[in-house]
Amino acid sequence: MTNDFAKHPVDETSTDSLVASGLRYGLVDTSDRDSFEAWLQADYRGFHGPTASKEQVDSQFTGVTYRRTVGVWDDSLVTPDVPVATTSSWTEQLTVPGDRTIEAWAISSVTVSPTHRRRGIARSLIEGELRSAAAMGLPMAILTVSESTIYGRFGFGPAVFAADLSIDTQRAQFRSTQRRGKLQPVSSTEFVEEAPTVFERIRTSTPGQIKIWPLRWDQISGKAPGDDDYTKKTRIVRYDDDGGTPRGFVVYRVAGDELDFTNHKLTVDYLLAENPEAYEALWRYVLEVDLVREVKAGLRSVDEPLLWQLSDRRAITATPVDHLWLRILDVPAALTARRYSGPSRIGFDISDALEFAQGRFVLETDETGNAHVSKVEDFPADIAAVALSINELSSLYLGGVTVNSLVAAHRVQELTEGAGDIIDRAFRSAMTPWLSVWF
Ligand SMILES: CC(C)(COP(=O)(O)OP(=O)(O)OC[C@H]1O[C@@H](n2cnc3c(N)ncnc32)[C@H](O)[C@@H]1OP(=O)(O)O)[C@@H](O)C(=O)NCCC(=O)NCCS
Incomplete structure (x- = not known):
């Protein structure tokens, strides 16, 4: 597994917002066992785990330090070396319909110390991760979640259920x-x-x-x-x-x-x-x-x-x-990476509060299930089209969610009658999506 991504610098916008709160944001030096251990203890504390033993630190030091390991520090504390917030991220191969894979930014170990909660640290971290992933050219981010109420606000949607x-x-x-x-x-x-x-x-x-x-x-x-x-x-x-x-x-x-x-x-x-x-x-x-x-x-x-x-x-x-949550960052790259069940022409009018995926896109698929995607100003007159946010497109992406149920839930709006049926036919995955691990 290549780890070029592991040294990608932390996002400047998030650095500025954290500095404004008196906090320091940066990469953990994962070649240094003490720095890594301080980060790991913060991660364990964040998930209400026990203090990690020497053997656990050793095994994690060997096992996960290839990842981009990020911390937020509060230098005013008695133990300034232990981060008050953590994330760990890496490029992952996610399987998509049609026996293909796509490179995705996997985000894990999202914790904020209970002493520093609800002052916007997680928002800075997650938005920072998304901007970093986009800057590295990654078409989507993925994570598994402790609660289903956290990540919708950042454009994630549940895409794989367990x-x-x-x-x-x-x-x-x-x-x-x-x-x-x-x-x-x-x-x-x-x-x-x-x-x-x-x-x-x-x-x-x-x-x-x-x-x-x-x-x-x-x-x-x-x-x-x-x-x-x-x-x-x-x-x-x-x-x-x-x-x-x-x-x-x-x-x-x-x-x-x-x-x-x-x-x-x-x-x-x-x-x-x-x-x-x-x-x-x-x-x-x-x-x-x-x-x-x-x-x-x-x-x-x-x-x-x-x-x-x-x-x-x-x-x-x-x-x-809900198990895997997915967040599309690059609509053409994501939609062309998977295969579809046959020919179709579909318009997506996508809203995205963080603006990575905002705009109107036309997806055209051929008999072999391959896709071409273009960004347009206006949809052609004869196209099946829907308006939705990036959360819903991300939920639909792997073919395990039906657009018609999102239409019924008022989460997707049909701009042309019957567009939901056409999308469901094209997006359906022959194999029900399944993810067998947490990360
Ligand atoms: C979840 C956690 C990371 C949030 O950190 P935080 O710094 O307190 O979050 P923020 O202050 O940045 O909150 C950002 C937004 O998320 C909301 N939010 C935060 N935690 C939430 C939660 N548990 N459920 C619902 N909404 C939550 C905030 O209200 C805020 O909303 P808004 O900006 O849209 O008004 C932190 O509570 C934590 O470490 N929890 C335990 C470990 C965990 O479950 N991590 C997630 C792993 S998937």
Whole structure:
């Protein structure tokens, strides 16, 4: 992964607004362990985590310092070296419809110390990140969120949704009885050696997925320091096809019930399957583990085939949640990066309070699903057109949201009758967007 972006200077407009509040804004010297540790402790504090241990600092120092690590400091404090606000950002490969990827500015670790909240620091940071990303020529920014109320004001819209599943194992019977391949327990070391290869084979066909960095694989597997309970309880099972090639993994933990030994709960922390056989075998495995009544799984797709594989689909309670938020910065670059389902001509009249994407744009797609985008003063008379803000276009972008529901919610205005149907046909993704990690 190239890290030229990591040294990109912080935004001048945000520097000025923070200086006016008596604060200093800048890049953290990530080659210096002490500076990085001060930043990391502020990040952990911001998310109500414990003070990071030496082992955690070591693993993060190796694992995330390739990123552009930003802090805000208040030099009037007793501990001026510990930032009062943090962000961490990097260029990420986001999969878009049509088995393609786009470079996106991934923003993480957005924290402001509770002592300095609600005085505009996060606004300076986020707007600074967006201006920096645009200055680097990146067509969009992405993030996963702690709350869904924060980022709309900066032009982000929810674009990938996730489902938290709770499954009653006593009702969960598979329709099919076919069993293929081989399951076996593997160690966390075997998992981190093999799972990324399996994941890479599916990543670019699933809109919404990003590259998963090595430290995240370590964290999923329980190898990373920091959560001893997770590390001790984590079990991993691998699925090999009939030819002996690994095609999937499930990472899970089981917790008991002190009064009723038959009432264990199994939590699926990650389930990765390259093909339908691996998928069914791994789900069948976790649903058939003895002494388990309930299986929980977070961050699953909102379109899990499992619902169709069980004879009683109400064995599953699925709670949807917004997961990936996306913010288009460069409309032509973003819209031409993905493929569409066929020929169309669509006009977008886009409002953007931060002005990155403001204007009227015409999207023309051909039979192969490739697109051409032009900025226009006025729409041609015969075009299907809508007016919307950049938030809604960003939500629509990956094809997991229907424009007609945004029209019904008065979030998108049809400028020509039936424009919503035309956009929905063109934008729909054959594969429901899914992102399997937090960042
Ligand atoms: C969320 C957080 C970063 C906000 O920082 P902050 O410096 O207090 O935010 P600002 O003062 O810059 O607020 C900017 C705007 O966002 C709004 N806002 C801030 N936090 C908000 C929240 N949690 N929910 C809704 N709106 C929020 C403010 O009201 C303000 O609105 P306006 O300018 O449109 O009137 C901070 O509260 C925090 O660190 N929270 C815990 C960690 C976290 O959840 N981080 C986000 C990770 S995705």
